[in-house]
Amino acid sequence: MSTSSAIASAEEWPRTAAEALAVQDRLRPTVDTVGPGPQPGEVRRVAGLDVAYAEDSDELAAAVVVLDAHTHAVLEHSVVHGVATFPYVPGLFAFREVPALLAALERLDAAPDLLLCDGQGLAHPRRFGLACHLGVLTGLPAIGVGKTQFVGTYEPLGPARGEAADLVDEGEVVGRALRTRDAVKPVFVSIGHGVDLDTACAHVLALTPRYRLPETTRQADQLCRRALKSHPAARS
DNA sequence: GCGACAG
DNA sequence: ATCTTGTCGC
Numbered sequence: 194m195s196t197s198s199a200i201a202s203a204e205e206w207p208r209t210a211a212e213a214l215a216v217q218d219r220l221r222p223t224v225d226t227v228g229p230g231p232q233p234g235e236v237r238r239v240a241g242l243d244v245a246y247a248e249d250s251d252e253l254a255a256a257v258v259v260l261d262a263h264t265h266a267v268l269e270h271s272v273v274h275g276v277a278t279f280p281y282v283p284g285l286f287a288f289r290e291v292p293a294l295l296a297a298l299e300r301l302d303a304a305p306d307l308l309l310c311d312g313q314g315l316a317h318p319r320r321f322g323l324a325c326h327l328g329v330l331t332g333l334p335a336i337g338v339g340k341t342q343f344v345g346t347y348e349p350l351g352p353a354r355g356e357a358a359d360l361v362d363e364g365e366v367v368g369r370a371l372r373t374r375d376a377v378k379p380v381f382v383s384i385g386h387g388v389d390l391d392t393a394c395a396h397v398l399a400l401t402p403r404y405r406l407p408e409t410t411r412q413a414d415q416l417c418r419r420a421l422k423s424h425p426a427a428r429s
Numbered sequence: 430g431c432g433a434c435a436g
Numbered sequence: 437a438t439c440t441t442g443t444c445g446c
Contacts, residue, residue, distance in 0.1 A: 243436090244436075246436085281435095281436065282434095283433085283434040283435065283436090284434080284435085286435055286436060287435095289436080290436075311435085311436070312435045312436065313435050316435085317435080318434090322435065323435075323436085337435085339435055339436090340435080340436085341435065341436090342435085343434070343435045344434090344435090381435085
């Protein structure tokens, strides 16, 4: 992704919760919730994104791992070290991770065809979670895959891989609880940008051949935590 | 009013 | 998010 960080610098990054809320309100209308977006089989470069944090400092490492959508082989990856500049606040989570993740994306040789984010998309109090934020700022199709539920309720789902139930919040379907492995807790899939929910779930299942989480997410998770350990906190 | 709350 | 080894089970 050789092009512009112009999008990110086009506006000042918020420092307060009030400013962050304003940014979400302004960007929310720009989310493409229709899609349908690229189907599995129509994409080649699928990216997994994740961030790891140090326990005794504000150091962090953001990673992006691009996999071949079919073989799941690693095509490319990038890691960026940084500092957490925004506190963790449920609902404003993206403001903590997006800067570092965008920097990591900029370091790639070529833009991914799809983004799998470690967190929610529309399944968010104001319908603008991390996956929506990353999708809108990059213009790339994005999917949110949360390990835990954030908003909404859902009916019990069957025990087999592939079983799913809509996540409903305030009367609207904001995502889906999707079982990716038999008898294992479901993951929470939601639209990030430019992909519809069915397509998003199809991608998640296609990228989850063995474990509970998509290979993209697992690879990115491992990469950023290894990077955080091996690369000592260079502080004074 | 109280608690819960993506990572 | 992070602290954390082995272990029981498919």
